[in-house]
Structures are given as C-alpha cells and as structure tokens.
Amino acid sequence: MVRKWKIIWSFMLILLIGLGIYSNVSEDETKASEKQVITIADGGWDSMQVHNYIAAFIIENGYDYPVTFINGSSIATFTGLRTGEIDVYMELWYNNMEKPYLEAVAAGEVVQLSTNLVTDDQGFYVPTYVIEGDPENGIEPMAPDLVTVDDLKKYPELFQDPEDPSKGVIIGAPSGTVIHDVLERKVKTYGLSESYNYFTPGSAGAVTASIARAFMNYEPWVGYQWSPTWAMAKYDMTLLEEPPFDEAIYNENFGTEFPENPALIAANVSFPERAPEIAEFLSNYETSSVITGEALLYMEENDATPKEAALWFLENYEEIWTEWLPEDIAEKVKAALAL
Structure with a gap:
C-alpha cells in the first residue's frame, strides 16, 4: 500500500512539473517576472527624453523592471500621471505646470520624488x-x-x-x-x-x-x-x-521676469508603494542644467538620439549616477553598460 502511494505521488509530481506548476525557477526570476511595467511620460522635448532613457536604463538593468514611455503633450501626459496611466514624470517644470500640479498634489493624486534640475534663465x-x-x-x-x-x-x-x-x-x-x-x-x-x-x-x-x-x-x-x-x-x-x-x-x-524654475521628478501617488525601490532611486536622482545641456549638445554634434545621449551620460558621469544607487545595483548597471 505504501509503495502504491509512493508511485501515485511520484506520478503527480511528474505531472506538476510537466504542467509548469512546480518549477525550478529561482525566487529572483519569479519576482522579476511578476514586476509590472513602469510607465514614464514623454512630453516630446529632448532633455526630458534624455532623462527618460537614463532612468529607464537603470530601472531595466539595475532593478529588472520593464519600462515603457507614453507620448503626449504636457497637459495630456500630466493628466495620465494623475489618473495612474503614467507612473513617473522625469522633468515636470514646476512654474509651467504649477496650477495643475498643486491641484494634483492637494487631491492626493501625485507626489514629488526629487528635483531633477533648476533653471533661472528662461x-x-x-x-x-x-x-x-x-x-x-x-x-x-x-x-x-x-x-x-x-x-x-x-x-x-x-x-x-x-x-x-x-x-x-x-x-x-x-x-x-x-x-x-x-x-x-x-x-x-x-x-x-x-x-x-x-x-x-x-x-x-x-x-x-x-x-x-x-x-x-x-x-x-x-x-x-x-x-x-x-x-x-x-x-x-x-x-x-x-x-x-x-x-x-x-x-x-506674467509682466515680470520668470521666477526660478525647478524641474521636478513626480510620480502617481500609488507608485512608491508599488515599486518602493524605484521610488527611492528616483528620490536620489539629481542633475543640473549644465550637465543636461552637455548631453543635448552631444546629441546635436554627433547626430545622436536621446537614448544614445543617455548612454553617453552614463558612461561619462559615473561619479554622479552611482551616488543615486545602492552599490549592488550600480554594479549591475555598470555591467550592462560594458556589454
């Protein structure tokens, strides 16, 4: 009788493996497969796209999350951020979007993660x-x-x-x-x-x-x-x-000079809970107008895409972006850059 049950259990185990219910996939691989796509707003201008690709490369290669971009005007993409269709806004110019941004924050729809850069010369x-x-x-x-x-x-x-x-x-x-x-x-x-x-x-x-x-x-x-x-x-x-x-x-x-204008990194209010490690990374993300301008000039002088300019930034400003990340994540990003 015991031998009979051993045979039955052996058969069931084989069946489970065949159906994929029992798997030898690692815990990390299982978690990676369960990670939801992170959506980033693309308002269409070059500096935003460069920062989008910098963030996307780090998120995909350092944290193993898939990333996609959603294109549209400033108003359309910010509306997507409020509703949750979009997770992250990498370059939200505060003065240009002050009213809808403050409304969204007051409504509990959007949160600020960081200040990417500040300009006072528009x-x-x-x-x-x-x-x-x-x-x-x-x-x-x-x-x-x-x-x-x-x-x-x-x-x-x-x-x-x-x-x-x-x-x-x-x-x-x-x-x-x-x-x-x-x-x-x-x-x-x-x-x-x-x-x-x-x-x-x-x-x-x-x-x-x-x-x-x-x-x-x-x-x-x-x-x-x-x-x-x-x-x-x-x-x-x-x-x-x-x-x-x-x-x-x-x-x-608007009959005076422009005030100092920060470019914020903002997220849908649900995002920090859904992807806390990415929210933490983005809360550390900070560049400058000068550095971003250099990346844009690289694009122009080398006929490069925003994605290529992002890689140029990652290769040339390691001392900056590694400060945003835990050491083990930074090493994963470095390894991906070396491929």
Whole structure:
C-alpha cells in the first residue's frame, strides 16, 4: 500500500512539473517576472527624453523592471500621471505646470520624488551678435541699444516676419505646452503685439533649427529659450531683461521676469508603494542644467538620439549616477553598460 502511494505521488509530481506548476525557477526570476511595467511620460522635448532613457536604463538593468514611455503633450501626459496611466514624470517644470500640479498634489493624486534640475534663465533671447556684433567675422551690431524686452519696440523691422513684413516676429513655444500660453500673454502684456506677431512653432526641434540657421547666416532672431537645450549650450545668446520678478504681478499678467524654475521628478501617488525601490532611486536622482545641456549638445554634434545621449551620460558621469544607487545595483548597471 505504501509503495502504491509512493508511485501515485511520484506520478503527480511528474505531472506538476510537466504542467509548469512546480518549477525550478529561482525566487529572483519569479519576482522579476511578476514586476509590472513602469510607465514614464514623454512630453516630446529632448532633455526630458534624455532623462527618460537614463532612468529607464537603470530601472531595466539595475532593478529588472520593464519600462515603457507614453507620448503626449504636457497637459495630456500630466493628466495620465494623475489618473495612474503614467507612473513617473522625469522633468515636470514646476512654474509651467504649477496650477495643475498643486491641484494634483492637494487631491492626493501625485507626489514629488526629487528635483531633477533648476533653471533661472528662461525668457526672450537674441543672438549676442545682434547687440554686440562679431568683429572677427565682420559683423556690425544690429541693435546696439537692445537691452530689455521693451526695447524690442524699437526694432520690429530688424526681426521682420517673412509672412507679414509689416510686423516683427517673436518665436514662441509649441502649442500644447503651458509655456506657450504664458509667452503669448507676455507679448500682449508688454505691448509687443502691436508691432510683433507671436509665432507658434511646430516643435521644440523647429525652434532650435531656426536658431542654428540664424547663427549660420548671422541673421537676427528673437524668441523664447531656456536651459537646458543644446542651442543654449552651443551658442552665445543674450537674455533680454524684464522687470524684476514680482509674484503678484506675475500671477496677474506674467509682466515680470520668470521666477526660478525647478524641474521636478513626480510620480502617481500609488507608485512608491508599488515599486518602493524605484521610488527611492528616483528620490536620489539629481542633475543640473549644465550637465543636461552637455548631453543635448552631444546629441546635436554627433547626430545622436536621446537614448544614445543617455548612454553617453552614463558612461561619462559615473561619479554622479552611482551616488543615486545602492552599490549592488550600480554594479549591475555598470555591467550592462560594458556589454
């Protein structure tokens, strides 16, 4: 009878193995297979995409989580962050998204994990040769008295709109971004709409392409820029002065300089509990405008993708990103980079 039950149990064990119910898969492999995909917002601009790929490489190779990106405008992707369709936002510009961000935090939908970087130099720029000329290349100053945004009223003919020669043109930000509406309001607040058209470019790439073209031909150009961008890292640009920042005035009509603008790393409120080790990693994630600008310049000068720029960062700034991680995770990431 005992022998009979041994035979039965042996048969059942073989059957379980055959069905995959009993497995020799390791505990780590089982846990990895159970890890849910982490979704990261992709707002479409280069610096955000570089940080997305840096984070994704570390998450996939250091923590064994799969990662995917969800594309869309700033508003659309932030809505996804609030609802949980998106887990992480790697570059959420606070001042550009202040109202919806604070609403989401107050509603218990979104949490801040870290401050990725901070910029205090966004605004209306012109190439420095427009003001100072470029003696080495025989370029005379085109607008020597151009110091402030208000001074643009003296030079609409210099920045002539090819589509409407009766006015100048100020290059703004792509539609679908919060900063687009801010800039459009600024142009009206400063009384520039009487002599300038506000142009909405199709993409951030179109803006930097127009800057590159202007520098190649020493042409006048005026428009919105910020750091980090590869154009700001490469070209000599001058920020036009605006009235000193005043919160009340700025909130009323944006009629002052921009305040200091942090780029936050934010997550859906459920994310830290679902993936605490990734939330911990992202809470340590911190770069700078200068470093990010260098990665973007690498993209431009080497015709590289954001993914390739992320790998360049990981290979060249090991002393920075290893500080974000436990030693064993950092070693796994290093091993993946060496492949």
